[in-house]
Structures are given as C-alpha cells and as structure tokens.
Amino acid sequence: MSGRRLVGERTRVTRSAASPLVAVREMAEHTAVGDAYLRSLMGQQLRAGLVTTGTLAVFLICTPLVLTFVPSVNEWKLFGISFPWLVLGIAAYPFLIGIAHRYIRKAEFHETEFELLVNPPNNASDLPGSGHSG
Amino acid sequence: MSFLQAALTKHGGAVEHRPISPITIAAILFAFATTIGIGALSMRLARTTSDFFVASRSVAPLTNASAICGEYLSVASFLGIGGLIMTYGVDMLWFPVGYTAGYVILLVFVAAPLRRFGAYTVPDFVEGRLDSATARRIASGLVVLISVAYVVAQLKGAGITFQALTGLPYWSGVCVVGVVVSANVALGGIRGITFQQAFQYWLKWLMLAIPAIVLTTHFLLDRPVPLPATSLRAWLTPGESMAQLRSHPLLSTYAVIVASSFGTMGLPHILIRFYTNPDGRAARRTTRLVLGLIAAFYIFPLLLAVVGRLAAPDMLAAGSVDTLFLRLPGRLLSGTAGEILSALVACGAFAAFLSTSSGLIASVAGAISQDVFSGDRRGFRLGACVAGVLAILAGLTVRYVDINQLVSWTFALAASSFCPLLMLGIWWRRLSLWGAISGLILGTTSAGASILISFINPPGNTWIRTLIFQPAIWTVPFAFLTMVVVSLLTPKSIPRNVGAKMLQLHLPESLGLSTNYRS
Numbered sequence: 001m002s003g004r005r006l007v008g009e010r011t012r013v014t015r016s017a018a019s020p021l022v023a024v025r026e027m028a029e030h031t032a033v034g035d036a037y038l039r040s041l042m043g044q045q046l047r048a049g050l051v052t053t054g055t056l057a058v059f060l061i062c063t064p065l066v067l068t069f070v071p072s073v074n075e076w077k078l079f080g081i082s083f084p085w086l087v088l089g090i091a092a093y094p095f096l097i098g099i100a101h102r103y104i105r106k107a108e109f110h111e112t113e114f115e116l117l118v119n120p121p122n123n124a125s126d127l128p129g130s131g132h133s134g
Numbered sequence: 135m136s137f138l139q140a141a142l143t144k145h146g147g148a149v150e151h152r153p154i155s156p157i158t159i160a161a162i163l164f165a166f167a168t169t170i171g172i173g174a175l176s177m178r179l180a181r182t183t184s185d186f187f188v189a190s191r192s193v194a195p196l197t198n199a200s201a202i203c204g205e206y207l208s209v210a211s212f213l214g215i216g217g218l219i220m221t222y223g224v225d226m227l228w229f230p231v232g233y234t235a236g237y238v239i240l241l242v243f244v245a246a247p248l249r250r251f252g253a254y255t256v257p258d259f260v261e262g263r264l265d266s267a268t269a270r271r272i273a274s275g276l277v278v279l280i281s282v283a284y285v286v287a288q289l290k291g292a293g294i295t296f297q298a299l300t301g302l303p304y305w306s307g308v309c310v311v312g313v314v315v316s317a318n319v320a321l322g323g324i325r326g327i328t329f330q331q332a333f334q335y336w337l338k339w340l341m342l343a344i345p346a347i348v349l350t351t352h353f354l355l356d357r358p359v360p361l362p363a364t365s366l367r368a369w370l371t372p373g374e375s376m377a378q379l380r381s382h383p384l385l386s387t388y389a390v391i392v393a394s395s396f397g398t399m400g401l402p403h404i405l406i407r408f409y410t411n412p413d414g415r416a417a418r419r420t421t422r423l424v425l426g427l428i429a430a431f432y433i434f435p436l437l438l439a440v441v442g443r444l445a446a447p448d449m450l451a452a453g454s455v456d457t458l459f460l461r462l463p464g465r466l467l468s469g470t471a472g473e474i475l476s477a478l479v480a481c482g483a484f485a486a487f488l489s490t491s492s493g494l495i496a497s498v499a500g501a502i503s504q505d506v507f508s509g510d511r512r513g514f515r516l517g518a519c520v521a522g523v524l525a526i527l528a529g530l531t532v533r534y535v536d537i538n539q540l541v542s543w544t545f546a547l548a549a550s551s552f553c554p555l556l557m558l559g560i561w562w563r564r565l566s567l568w569g570a571i572s573g574l575i576l577g578t579t580s581a582g583a584s585i586l587i588s589f590i591n592p593p594g595n596t597w598i599r600t601l602i603f604q605p606a607i608w609t610v611p612f613a614f615l616t617m618v619v620v621s622l623l624t625p626k627s628i629p630r631n632v633g634a635k636m637l638q639l640h641l642p643e644s645l646g647l648s649t650n651y652r653s
Contacts (some may be wrong), residue, residue, distance in 0.1 A: 093429035
C-alpha cells in the first residue's frame with residue numbers, strides 16, 4: 001500500500017463526490033458559495049475551541065501566579081485540605097471534564113445546525129437547488 | 135540542585151535486597167500471562183491487513199477510551215508521579231493536571247478533524263495534507279524517535295522494578311520487558327492491542343485502587359500521631375520543593391504545564407487510537423470519556439502519596455523515588471496483607487510497562503513497515519523487532535534518570551514537533567510544505583539538543599539550565615513561529631487543493647464526503 005497511491009485515491013474520491021445536495025457539491029467544487037459555507041463552519045468551530053482553550057489557559061496561567069504571589073491562599077482550608085491541594089489535586093479534574101463537555105455540546109450543535117442549513121428537512125433532499133434556500 | 139543531580143544522589147544509596155515473595159512473583163506472572171494470553175487470542179482474529187492495523191474501525195467508545203488510557207497511563211503515572219508527590223509535595227500535582235489538560239487541547243483542535251481526514255497515523259496525515267512523500271518520511275522518523283524515547287522511560291521503570299522486587303540486575307528487567315513487548319506486538323497486531331489495552335487500564339486502575347483504599351483506611355483507623363507542621367511545610371506549600379529542585383520554581387512549573395499539555399496530541403500511539411472511532415463525533419465523545427477515566431485513575435496515586443508521606447516519612451531518605459510505591463505497602467502493613475498489596479502494585483506496574491510499550495512499539499512498527507518495507511505484515515513484524523532492540527539499548531543507558539524526567543522529555547519532543555504541525559495543518563490554509571518541514575526539523579532539533587545537553591553536561595547558569603532541562607516552554611512557541619513565518623515566505627509550496635483537504639477535515643460525515651485511508 002504505497003503512500004502516493006493513497007493520495008491519488010483521496011483526491012479522486014473528493015472530486016468525484018456526486019452528492020445529491022447542491023451545497024455539498026458546491027463545497028466539493030470550491031465555488032464561492034461552497035467556500036463560504038465551509039469557512040463559516042470552520043470559523044464557528046474554531047471560535048468554540050478558542051473559548052475552551054482560553055478558559056483552560058486562564059486556569060493554567062493564573063493558578064501558579066496566585067499560589068506564588070498570594071501566599072495567604074495557602075492557609076485556606078476545606079475539610080482540612082489546604083487550598084492548593086484542593087485546586088490541583090481535586091477540583092482541576094471536574095473543571096477539565098466540564099469544559100470538555102461544554103465544548104462537545106457546542107461543536108455538535110454547530111454541526112447539526114450546519115447539516116440543517118445544507119440539507120433542510122422540509123425540502124426533499126434530492127431536489128436540485130434545495131441547498132441554496134437555507 | 136538540578137532535577138537530574140537530585141535523581142543521581144537519590145539513586146546513589148545501596149539497593150535494598152529483600153527475599154522474593156512468591157505472591158509477588160505470581161502477580162508479575164499474572165500481568166505477563168494476561169498480556170500474552172489476550173494477544174495470542176486476538177491473533178486468531180487478526181486475519182486481514184486492515185484488522186491488523188486499525189481493528190477495522192469497529193471498536194466501541196468505552197473500549198476505545200479504556201484502550202487510550204491503558205496506553206497513556208504509563209509507569210510514569212503508575213509509579214513516577216506518586217513517588218514524586220510523596221517526596222516533593224504539592225508542586226508535583228502539576229504533572230497529572232498537565233497530562234489530563236492535554237486531552238482538552240487534543241479534543242478541541244485535533245480529535246474530530248483527524249478522524250474525518252481518514253489519516254491513521256501522523257505520517258499519513260502529513261502526506262495527505264501536504265502531498266509530499268519527503269514530509270511523510272520526516273514524520274515517520276519523528277514517530278520512531280518519540281516512541282523509542284517513550285519506551286526507554288518504560289524500560290527504565292521495568293529495570294528498577296525488577297531490581298527492587300527480585301534483586302536481579304537492572305539490565306535484566308529492561309531486556310525481559312523489551313523482548314516480551316516486541317514479540318507480543320509482532321504477533322498480535324493492533325487488534326490484539328486494543329482489547330489488551332482496554333483490559334490493562336482496568337487492571338492498572340484496580341491494582342492501585344485496592345492498595346490505596348486499604349492503606350488509607352488502615353491509616354485513618356490507626357489514629358496516627360500528627361506530624362509536626364514544620365516538617366511538612368515545604369511539602370505542603372507551592373513553590374517550596376520546586377525551588378529546591380530547580381532554580382526558578384515558577385518558570386519550571388510553566389515549563390511542565392506546556393510540555394505535558396501540548397505534548398499529549400503529538401504522541402503517536404495515542405493518535406492511532408482516534409482512527410478506530412467510527413466518526414468525528416465519536417472521536418470527541420471518546421476523548422471526553424478518556425478525561426473521566428484519567429481523572430478516576432489519578433485519585434489513587436495522590437491518595438497513596440499523601441498517606442505514604444504522613445505515615446512513613448522516613449522512607450524518603452533511602453532508595454529511588456520511582457520505587458517508593460512498590461515498597462510502601464510492605465512498610466505500612468506487616469505480614470501477608472502487606473505482601474499481597476505490594477504484589478498488586480507490582481502487577482499494576484508491569485501492566486503499565488507492558489501496555490504503554492506495546493502501543494509505542496506498534497506505532498514504530500507501523501511507521502517502519504509503511505516507509506521502509508512494503509506495508510505488509512512481515513514489515514510490521516520486522517519493525518517491531520527493530521524498535522525493541524533500539525529501546526533496550528537506549529534503556530540500558532538511563533538507569534539514573536527519573537522516569538518522570540524521561541517522560542517529560544518525550545512530551546517536550548512531541549509538543550515541539552507534531553503539535554504545531556497538527557494544529558496549523560488542521561486549521562490554517564496557508565501552511566506550506568516548507569513551513570511544515572522547517573518547523574518539524576527546527577522544533578525537534580532545538581528540543582532534542584536541549585535534552586542531550588541536560589543529559590550529558592548541564593550548564594551552570596541557572597536561567598539557562600532551567601530552560602534546557604524543561605525545553606518545551608521555548609521550543610513549542612519556536613516551532614509554531616518557524617512554521618508560520620516560513621509558510622508566509624514560501625506561499626508557492628502551499629498544497630494546491632488545500633480547499634478539498636479542509637473540507638475533508640471539517641465536514642461532518644453525514645454529508646457524505648468522507649473517505650478512509652484503509653478500508
């Protein structure tokens with residue numbers, strides 16, 4: 001299975017994609033309309049990603065700063081566990097899972113919206129031109 | 135005092151020789167037997183080449199997530215992190231936090247697009263995205279480099295664990311685990327490893343959960359005499375032990391965070407797993423499960439380390455950081471109970487070497503077989519043997535370096551090469567072939583050179599030494615910058631049909647344009 005042959009296959013598959021959906025055909029043929037569709041989806045997903053990683057960055061950058069320059073937080077305790085241990089040992093994990101969960105909901109929402117835009121359910125999907133109306 | 139020097143003095147003391155417990159031997163044999171047994175069983179299932187390489191993309195999310203964690207949670211997580219937390223305290227909590235945060239970044243920028251692109255390995259992605267066989271070969275070389283470096287850390291763990299448990303010399307553990315893993319990969323292929331890896335996660339989880347829960351309960355029921363607060367001050371307070379270890383605690387902390395959180399996405403054996411998801415959405419959901427499974431694991435090293443520090447502070451004086459957990463149960467509980475718990479930890483440690491090394495050796499074998507041999511099974515098997523020999527030879531030289539330091543270096547390499555390539559390749563249309571190649575090469579060389587310098591002859595100046603020991607903090611931005619600047623200077627080498635590639639990466643599968651490399 002040589003690599004070059006794989007690339008050939010990929011290109012061929014993409015170009016010959018005979019989708020019943022006009023918008024998908026336009027994207028595959030890189031018309032201005034098709035490109036605009038794709039750019040809007042990518043932009044939305046990238047923004048959602050940057051919000052998530054931004055939240056993560058605030059946590060990862062600020063926590064060491066607070067722990068170093070506001071030493072009084074080291075005296076705070078909950079159930080006998082001091083603040084730095086509470087944050088790094090316990091709270092960090094639900095926080096990470098939480099922002100991941102929020103990102104996934106957003107990303108899937110964008111994709112569902114995009115699918116509806118490209119393939120509106122009230123039109124028969126195989127009618128030519130249905131993609132433009134969305 | 136530097137991290138490495140600290141490690142060297144720690145290891146300088148005499149090695150404890152305890153009589154070998156039959157329970158421990160049984161536990162180690164159990165770890166080996168289950169690994170080889172499941173491998174042999176699934177070998178019968180691995181009939182076609184596609185089965186062999188990608189498990190035919192038919193793996194369920196929880197199995198897949200368990201397999202990712204089985205591979206990810208290496209001996210550095212099983213023994214290394216806990217030993218570090220027990221010895222140095224709160225500052226070391228950044229290691230597990232960073233290793234977990236890496237999956238958030240992977241989820242957001244890489245998981246779904248990489249699956250949709252249909253690329254199985256990073257070299258596949260590089261070739262498909264940049265249309266260049268040269269770039270592919272460079273990426274394959276990097277897969278070999280990063281994976282072997284990571285296996286070396288695992289074999290180091292195997293060597294010292296063998297030594298601590300049986301008194302056999304360091305090299306014997308390195309050789310035994312290296313040979314078993316390569317043979318296992320050569321015979322079973324990835325399909326075997328998917329089930330094996332999923333099994334290994336739960337095995338590791340149990341083998342740390344039981345000792346942690348039993349020892350914590352025992353400790354609490356024992357009503358311990360509280361240690362004087364002054365003796366725990368450095369351990370409890372952020373920055374204190376990092377300041378003892380390295381000259382600039384804040385800078386060192388950030389360097390650890392950058393390496394561990396950006397390095398995750400560049401680990402070749404982890405990325406392979408995303409291809410076994412049915413589609414992009416499943417890849418995202420698998421990542422979310424992975425975050426949960428990792429968090430559920432890291433509770434236990436933390437718990438054990440805290441109990442160990444409070445109940446047996448005298449243990450820190452003798453022996454290596456990396457074997458603390460192997461010795462802890464026997465120290466806290468006398469008689470058969472302690473022996474059984476020690477045996478469980480040993481079994482989990484072996485599961486950790488075996489699972490992580492298997493995944494890594496499989497990715498080296500895949501890269502070598504695709505690029506040197508014709509991509510068939512024979513090449514895969516030869517590749518597994520070559521990788522095993524390389525890792526054993528390197529493993530023999532790192533006896534005195536902390537496992538966690540070795541793993542951090544591997545993460546730094548991955549973060550300075552594949553991380554910028556994947557992020558820019560997936561999200562930036564103007565990435566050019568020359569931009570990608572120069573970023574890969576300069577990122578790897580700068581990180582690699584720093585690692586070699588700190589391994590051989592660390593410089594005296596404290597600022598420079600901190601930056602050399604934990605290079606990711608400057609090599610990652612440097613690699614990104616190189617890729618962007620060179621891409622902007624060489625717009626002619628931007629791949630021609632970049633629009634089609636972006637479509638492939640970002641369009642949901644339901645719209646019917648997706649393809650697969652290997653069907």
